[in-house]
């Protein structure tokens with residue numbers, strides 16, 4: 001497998017084609033290492049499908065998916081060097097918070113003393129000290145997502161995919177969770193440095209994203225710096241989607 005020589009993007013979609021029945025998708029995308037990219041666009045545009053193709057839940061009909069310099073197109077989801085957070089069901093319901101986080105170190109839960117300390121530190125870093133024995137059903141939605149973040153922190157992968165993981169938590173908590181993720185990422189531990197985030201909230205993209213990609217009908221039709229994209233000056237279709245009175249509309 002080719003090694004990342006530092007010049008390779010963190011994520012590359014090269015002519016990736018896929019069809020959900022009649023709905024065709026065609027993606028070309030390059031995300032640099034350390035970049036935070038937001039995917040926006042109307043419902044059904046293909047944002048989740050794009051993430052699923054990167055994560056390996058869907059296989060492209062043609063094209064290549066590369067992560068940190070390696071071709072992962074044929075790899076199973078568990079073999080891909082990334083973490084993914086969904087809106088729900090990120091945790092195993094039968095495992096307590098400690099074990100759910102420990103899965104980030106060992107899928108078989110073979111845990112050394114040092115690993116135990118690392119899991120406890122990860123729980124503390126997301127504000128869940130002392131929550132190790134709680135089952136997912138004994139935690140709030142926000143606490144469950146913190147556990148999932150702690151696991152991502154320990155997995156030490158280059159890339160994290162966010163499919164609206166904090167959307168159900170309400171505006172203030174959603175903002176807090178994104179801030180926590182950004183802080184963990186800055187701290188320089190194991191949190192992935194490259195983020196690809198689906199969002200329906202332009203303010204989240206404005207606060208955190210370096211670039212914004214706008215999808216429509218299975219394609220990225222506009223991509224650029226977040227400020228430019230969100231100000232409405234970049235593309236009439238983006239302005240319309242954002243409800244902005246743009247010159248181009």
Ligand SMILES: Nc1ncnc2c1ncn2[C@@H]1O[C@H](COP(=O)(O)OP(=O)(O)OP(=O)(O)O)[C@@H](O)[C@H]1O
Pocket residue numbers: 020021023041042043044045046047048049050
């Ligand atoms: N499993 C599936 N089988 C058939 N069609 C599907 C399937 N999943 C998604 N689609 C279709 O593919 C298109 C893209 O769906 P996708 O979920 O990627 O859109 P999205 O941009 O994430 O939408 P939303 O913002 O509503 O979550 C839609 O037309 C959808 O109906």
